[in-house]
Amino acid sequence: xxxxxxxxxxxxxxxxxxxxxxxxxxxxxxxxxxxxxxxxxxxxxxxxxxxxxxxxxxxxxxxxxxxxxxxxxxxxxxxxxxxxxxxxxxxxxxxxxxxxxxxxxxxxxxxxxxxxxxxxxxxxxxxxxxxxxxxxx
Amino acid sequence: xxxxxxxxxxxxxxxxxxxxxxxxxxxxxxxxxxxxxxxxxxxxxxxxxxxxxxxxxxxxxxxxxxxxxxxxxxxxxxxxxxxxxxxxxxxxxxxxxxxxxxxxxxxxxxxxxxxxxxxxxxxxxxxxxxxxxxxxx
Numbered sequence: 001x002x003x004x005x006x007x008x009x010x011x012x013x014x015x016x017x018x019x020x021x022x023x024x025x026x027x028x029x030x031x032x033x034x035x036x037x038x039x040x041x042x043x044x045x046x047x048x049x050x051x052x053x054x055x056x057x058x059x060x061x062x063x064x065x066x067x068x069x070x071x072x073x074x075x076x077x078x079x080x081x082x083x084x085x086x087x088x089x090x091x092x093x094x095x096x097x098x099x100x101x102x103x104x105x106x107x108x109x110x111x112x113x114x115x116x117x118x119x120x121x122x123x124x125x126x127x128x129x130x131x132x133x134x135x136x137x
Numbered sequence: 138x139x140x141x142x143x144x145x146x147x148x149x150x151x152x153x154x155x156x157x158x159x160x161x162x163x164x165x166x167x168x169x170x171x172x173x174x175x176x177x178x179x180x181x182x183x184x185x186x187x188x189x190x191x192x193x194x195x196x197x198x199x200x201x202x203x204x205x206x207x208x209x210x211x212x213x214x215x216x217x218x219x220x221x222x223x224x225x226x227x228x229x230x231x232x233x234x235x236x237x238x239x240x241x242x243x244x245x246x247x248x249x250x251x252x253x254x255x256x257x258x259x260x261x262x263x264x265x266x267x268x269x270x271x272x273x274x
Contacts, residue, residue, distance in 0.1 A: 013146055013147070014146075015146075015147055015149075019149070020149055020153065023153055023157075027157075027160070036273065037273035038273055039269050039270075039271065039272055039273045040188065040269070040270040040271035040273075041180075041267055041268070041269060041270065042183055042186030042187060042188055042189070042267070042268050042269070042270040043186070043187070043189055043237055043265040043266070043267055043268075044183060044186050044187075044265060044266045044267075044268060045264075045265050046264055046265065046266065047262070047264075048253055048256075048257065048262060048264055069246075106246045106250075107246065108245065108246055108247040108250060109245060109246070109247065110245070110246050111242065111243055111244065111245060111246070112181065112201070112240040112241065112242065112243070112244040112245070112246055112248075112249050112266075113181035113242035113243065115246060115249070115266070116180075116181035116182075116183055116240075116242075116266055116268045117181065117183070119183065119186075119266060119268075120182075120183035120184065120185050120186055120268065121185070123183065123185045123186050123187060124185035132253070132264075134246065134250040134253065134254075
């Protein structure tokens with residue numbers, strides 16, 4: 001008569017997923033609530049010409065587009081323009097020569113936001129050669 | 138009689154503890170980095186500006202708030218101190234060290250000009266203006 005062997009009963013290891021899912025869910029909610037979107041920052045390159053003490057006082061280089069920024073508006077080659085026509089004018093300049101140097105003269109009293117807006121329009125039209133000069137008045 | 142196997146149970150608790158600690162560590166350090174650049178400066182919008190993929194690690198960020206106060210990394214400094222900082226930056230990392238000016242939208246150009254002049258005095262000519270490309274909602 002065969003001896004009856006009593007095998008130990010091995011229970012299947014059961015991994016309880018519920019608490020883990022609970023924790024992961026809590027984490028997910030925490031991060032969704034606390035994450036705030038970050039502003040996308042852009043950097044507008046400019047070139048600032050070194051003042052040349054030997055240059056004549058009111059010498060105007062011939063091949064430059066002069067863009068003036070004043071507290072109350074913009075000028076292109078001394079003609080007052082609106083922001084829209086400035087955009088159009090810069091587009092026209094860029095279509096002729098994208099490497100054209102734009103000389104931006106900013107009056108001291110004008111807001112920085114105006115300069116950024118003008119530089120943004122230059123970037124929009126693909127103009128890269130920008131030099132910023134500060135007017136003394 | 139054979140030894141009864143203990144139920145093979147995987148204890149998840151320590152693992153989750155460790156993972157949670159790691160997550161907290163990374164979240165707080167990432168937050169610190171973001172906070173060091175956070176200011177009260179409200180930058181102008183430039184939706185067409187280029188996005189910089191690789192940031193030059195030498196970049197010096199100078200903030201100019203709406204009242205024309207100059208600060209670096211949230212520390213308000215005067216022009217003399219700014220000059221000292223920029224001269225040191227030039228001596229350490231060369232003349233091509235980029236300077237990013239984060240000017241407030243409403244700051245007068247006069248204040249920006251002062252910073253640009255100090256940069257010129259320090260021998261740094263690679264200037265850029267920071268602006269918002271996209272505002273986080």
